[in-house]
Amino acid sequence: MSNQASLYPDILFHFSKDKDTLFDILNSTFRVSYAREKVEGIDTIREFGVPMVSFCDLKLSELKVHMGKYGNFGIGLTKNWANRNGLNPVMYVSKHCPFTDNFNNSLNSVFKKIGALTDNYEFEGISDNNIKILDAYRYIKTMKAHLLVMKKL
Template sequence: MSLSSNTIIHFTQTSDALKGILQDNFKMKYCHENVLLDSELNYAAPMVSFCDIPLSQIKDHIGKYGAYGIGLTKEWAQKNKLNPVLYLQANSYLSKSIYDTYMDILPKQVEWDKITTSQKNLLNILRHVKNYEADLSRGGEVIKNYRFSDEREWRYTPSYEDCMQMAIDPRVYKSEEQKINTNKRLENLRLEFEPNDIKYIIIERENEISEFVEILKKSKGNKYSYNDVERLMTRIITSEQIKTDL
């Protein structure tokens, strides 16, 4: 059995969030990362994350990241320049090399309108770095020594041209209001997909199917044709099915 699939899946906690994606594509938001290199590196970067896990192995991921999701083809991911993240073991030679390069090249206070090509390239690498293993906090619970590499994450991060502030200090949003205001900088950015790119629509329960079919039918901009809706109806599966049947 393959350890990865031909589909990458984005999970979310609520049905409203999934409906928003189906109607208006993926929106960016700043996500906080605490990467353990030679020392801790804290940053928040605009991104959308996906996992590359076969449905038969996805049960634990649903429990941590939500019962709603959308799966898209790897061809779509490659066309839109997504990439698997680089998992780093803390205190490894590679971690130290990346941290030392970060300390050498990036100033403590980045002037975004004067940033060099080398600095942009390094920031783009750092935005695709993640802990191989560390503590995971989800819903007020802390899972010790969680192996992030099991998620096989793929990540989309917008270019400097689309979003000048490629990474920020997460301390700028100490309150929920500050976090909302920070993410407003990204409100016009989208990661787009077409109906033919969709492999799965994952919802929590079977009794929600008709509700999501109506969302597809009424989607603004006539994004989904009658034939698209007919085809996508066959691609709706439930988290209940995944947990019990796969």
């Protein structure tokens, strides 16, 4: 293994400011929190709450700074474990990329059409696959955005 490869561990980290939270994770499971997200394009902004558990993929040299922001108590999980358990990294998008505005505008149109439905029968006509596109927002984050945890579930 080269020195360069060793800077990127095969581990995802989850940090907490409270050691009791870490013990709760070890004794039961991770708790989902709502994180307030903002996907910002050139002409559009979409703000929403996303239920998530945050993991980070850091170089070892970045751990100290990250721990200063998110807490000194952490747990590391192999990327293999994450893959087996269906974890997926977020996709970072640039505020200046046309994709971001196109995506925001497309989903705003979907939300508008869903909001205009007044009849339960009409709503039932929307397939689960159409609704699942909204789930994509859970995996999109604007570059340089800050995570704000709102509430534990």
